[in-house]
Amino acid sequence: MTDAGGRGGRHGRSPLTLAILTAIGVALIAAFVSLGVWQLQRRVWKLDLIATVEARLHAPPVAAPPSAGQADAYRRVTIEGRFLNDRETFVQAVTERGPGFWVLTPLLGPDFTILVNRGFVPAEKRQDHSRADAPVRVTGLIRVSEPGGAFLRSNDPVADRWYSRDVAAIAKAKRLGPVAPYFIDADATPNPGGYPVGGLTVVAFRNSHLSYALTWFALAILTVVGVVILWRRGRA
Numbered sequence: 261m262t263d264a265g266g267r268g269g270r271h272g273r274s275p276l277t278l279a280i281l282t283a284i285g286v287a288l289i290a291a292f293v294s295l296g297v298w299q300l301q302r303r304v305w306k307l308d309l310i311a312t313v314e315a316r317l318h319a320p321p322v323a324a325p326p327s328a329g330q331a332d333a334y335r336r337v338t339i340e341g342r343f344l345n346d347r348e349t350f351v352q353a354v355t356e357r358g359p360g361f362w363v364l365t366p367l368l369g370p371d372f373t374i375l376v377n378r379g380f381v382p383a384e385k386r387q388d389h390s391r392a393d394a395p396v397r398v399t400g401l402i403r404v405s406e407p408g409g410a411f412l413r414s415n416d417p418v419a420d421r422w423y424s425r426d427v428a429a430i431a432k433a434k435r436l437g438p439v440a441p442y443f444i445d446a447d448a449t450p451n452p453g454g455y456p457v458g459g460l461t462v463v464a465f466r467n468s469h470l471s472y473a474l475t476w477f478a479l480a481i482l483t484v485v486g487v488v489i490l491w492r493r494g495r496a
Contacts, residue, residue, distance in 0.1 A: 350381075357380060389451070
């Protein structure tokens with residue numbers, strides 16, 4: 261009797277404790293399963309986004325609209341106008357060609373002004389690159405404004421130091437007046453002299469949702485096993 265009582269004291273749990281631990285386990289299982297299902301839903305959304313963007317990248321260009329947002333990102337557009345070369349902005353960049361700058365130049369179109377990322381220039385070409393004075397036709401991709409700056413580096417309009425392509429801030433600093441709320445990444449059409457180099461837009465979407473979902477489901481299964489073991493030991 262003494263040994264049996266000792267074993268019960270060592271391994272058994274009170275009904276209240278067992279109920280509380282079970283409730284916690286069930287809550288964790290529900291949370292893990294919900295997170296797994298959410299990641300699967302995110303995966304479907306991400307695959308649809310990738311397919312949509314791929315279709316846009318290969319579609320014929322359309323006339324650039326006066327306004328566009330996130331839902332229009334990476335749509336191919338075209339616009340004619342004249343570059344305001346005296347208002348260009350250099351935004352620090354790191355590309356497959358190394359460090360340097362994006363050259364953002366306002367383009368005065370027939371109906372509105374829009375910032376065009378003409379492409380990349382290395383630091384030594386910052387002032388030595390082509391600047392078209394004649395009317396031009398630009399074809400490229402709609403890109404969403406990048407407000408604020410980059411990681412740990414804020415844009416400094418007063419010092420004319422830029423780390424992100426913040427359309428509103430650049431327009432204000434360069435006194436452009438009303439501009440389209442997005443910018444265009446110019447395509448790879450060569451510029452005289454070779455710079456700026458366009459067509460360097462990186463279109464990549466991280467898609468790890470399936471691995472995340474499997475992780476959450478695995479945690480749910482492990483928690484189920486833990487609850488079963490808890491019950492077996494609790495009732496021993």
